[in-house]
Amino acid sequence: MPKLYYHDFSRLGFHNRQLPGIFTGIFAPNQEAKMPVICAYIMLAIAKLRCEGEREISFAELFCADAFYSIFARKWGADTAVGIDNDRDGYLRLASVARKRAGVPDVQLVRGDVMELPTNIKYSIVANVGGLYHVEDPVRVLRHSWELSSGFLIVQSAVSMANDDPAYFETPAPGWDWGSRFNRRSFQRMVEREGYNVIDSAFNELTGNERLEDRGSVYYLIRKAP
Numbered sequence: 001m002p003k004l005y006y007h008d009f010s011r012l013g014f015h016n017r018q019l020p021g022i023f024t025g026i027f028a029p030n031q032e033a034k035m036p037v038i039c040a041y042i043m044l045a046i047a048k049l050r051c052e053g054e055r056e057i058s059f060a061e062l063f064c065a066d067a068f069y070s071i072f073a074r075k076w077g078a079d080t081a082v083g084i085d086n087d088r089d090g091y092l093r094l095a096s097v098a099r100k101r102a103g104v105p106d107v108q109l110v111r112g113d114v115m116e117l118p119t120n121i122k123y124s125i126v127a128n129v130g131g132l133y134h135v136e137d138p139v140r141v142l143r144h145s146w147e148l149s150s151g152f153l154i155v156q157s158a159v160s161m162a163n164d165d166p167a168y169f170e171t172p173a174p175g176w177d178w179g180s181r182f183n184r185r186s187f188q189r190m191v192e193r194e195g196y197n198v199i200d201s202a203f204n205e206l207t208g209n210e211r212l213e214d215r216g217s218v219y220y221l222i223r224k225a226p
């Protein structure tokens, strides 16, 4: 079980030790790449829903690890937040500590597979971040995430920068015996095929990841309603 956090929580109100070292590790630079885009999407989704008069904004983070984005959403305007993770990597215990240290102990944590979440319970905002490349059938998981949302779906995934083939998809992921991989173009093509209403999208590099196969990062803010 890891003793060090996946994320640096200093912007969420407390100081912690991040894997595997704040200045040299892969976690810190990758967080710096992902966090501004994902947090901006969460804030925009909350703002839009409030402007439309939504009173109870619920937030769900799939693949939450130490629940950084659930804690962020709860602190910055969501009325409820839940993080779900199968705890394969053992971060949920740290999530439990983090929610208290960040001053939002009511962030709910669920240990389980994201596909086990029942789709009759909807969340105003669903964040599927840092998870699709962990699963063998990302399209199935993406469709499930869409079903869970009543307002916005936020998606982030690592993608390969080693090729530009618009039909590229590989499972297991290159060099791994699990997961899967798209590249930027094939991920975009997949999103277009699903017919989602994309409000914004972005791309940047996970500079902590050396291999081109792991280095790209795609982001989508998808509107489900009204």
Ligand SMILES: C[S@@+](CC[C@H](N)C(=O)[O-])C[C@H]1O[C@@H](n2cnc3c(N)ncnc32)[C@H](O)[C@@H]1O
Binding pocket: 006, 062, 063, 064, 065, 066, 084, 085, 086, 087, 088, 089, 090, 091, 112, 113, 114, 115, 129, 130, 131, 134, 135
């Ligand atoms: C890369 S971390 C993502 C952390 C955070 N959401 C982020 O983007 O910074 C991926 C997490 O997904 C979890 N995970 C992998 N497969 C899962 C599944 N099928 N259902 C639930 N959690 C899963 C792992 O335990 C791990 O904590």
